[in-house]
Amino acid sequence: MKLIGRYDSPYVRRVGVALHVLALPFEHVPLSPFSQAAEFRRFAPVGRMPALVLDDGETLIESAAILDHLDEIAGHTRALIPSMGAPRRRALRILGSATAACDKAIAINYERRRPAHLIHADWIDRCRMQLDAALQELEAFRLELADMQPLMQTEITAVCAYAYIRRVEPDAVSGARYSWLDRLSGACEARPEFKACPQ
Numbered sequence: 001m002k003l004i005g006r007y008d009s010p011y012v013r014r015v016g017v018a019l020h021v022l023a024l025p026f027e028h029v030p031l032s033p034f035s036q037a038a039e040f041r042r043f044a045p046v047g048r049m050p051a052l053v054l055d056d057g058e059t060l061i062e063s064a065a066i067l068d069h070l071d072e073i074a075g076h077t078r079a080l081i082p083s084m085g086a087p088r089r090r091a092l093r094i095l096g097s098a099t100a101a102c103d104k105a106i107a108i109n110y111e112r113r114r115p116a117h118l119i120h121a122d123w124i125d126r127c128r129m130q131l132d133a134a135l136q137e138l139e140a141f142r143l144e145l146a147d148m149q150p151l152m153q154t155e156i157t158a159v160c161a162y163a164y165i166r167r168v169e170p171d172a173v174s175g176a177r178y179s180w181l182d183r184l185s186g187a188c189e190a191r192p193e194f195k196a197c198p199q
């Protein structure tokens with residue numbers, strides 16, 4: 001398998017960490033859909049990372065679809081998202097908050113790259129309110145990781161989202177506002193699977 005895209009994307013990073021947690025062999029191809037757009041599109045014409053090229057050449061896009069496939073390969077006893085019932089609904093709800101936070105931080109980050117006179121302050125404010133709401137939801141889930149506890153997709157995605165937000169919109173997570181997320185990040189980022197995928 002080949003994972004296409006850079007770990008500075010929280011979506012690529014969560015797939016990379018999941019591949020390491022599941023001990024699935026893969027080659028990382030750290031192409032940027034921005035600065036290496038033409039080369040990137042040879043793998044995934046939509047030009048968005050991540051893409052996962054399977055050994056038979058089939059290419060998956062969308063991190064959630066890729067993670068679903070990895071869980072299927074791993075089998076239900078090792079899958080990183082519970083397979084059914086309330087535990088699955090809770091996991092998907094947590095992932096919804098985490099990816100919403102990512103989407104809003106990404107939108108703010110892209111908006112800030114525009115020439116100063118074209119930046120829409122109202123749009124940034126709206127995205128920032130949504131980002132804050134998503135972070136508050138995520139914090140309220142009180143995710144924690146004990147020493148011997150295996151990583152699941154909820155922790156992986158929450159921590160990839162938090163690290164990305166801390167890098168691109170540090171003001172949103174400054175202070176001790178999100179103590180559960182701070183603790184979870186410390187515990188996860190120290191693990192080899194996260195260290196193998198530096199953002």
Ligand SMILES: N[C@@H](CCC(=O)N[C@@H](CS)C(=O)NCC(=O)O)C(=O)O
Binds near residue numbers: 009050061063064
């Ligand atoms: N919903 C998508 C989001 C992927 C995404 O937004 N990727 C960004 C980088 S973080 C990207 O490739 N942006 C380039 C573009 O959309 O042109 C997923 O989960 O895979």
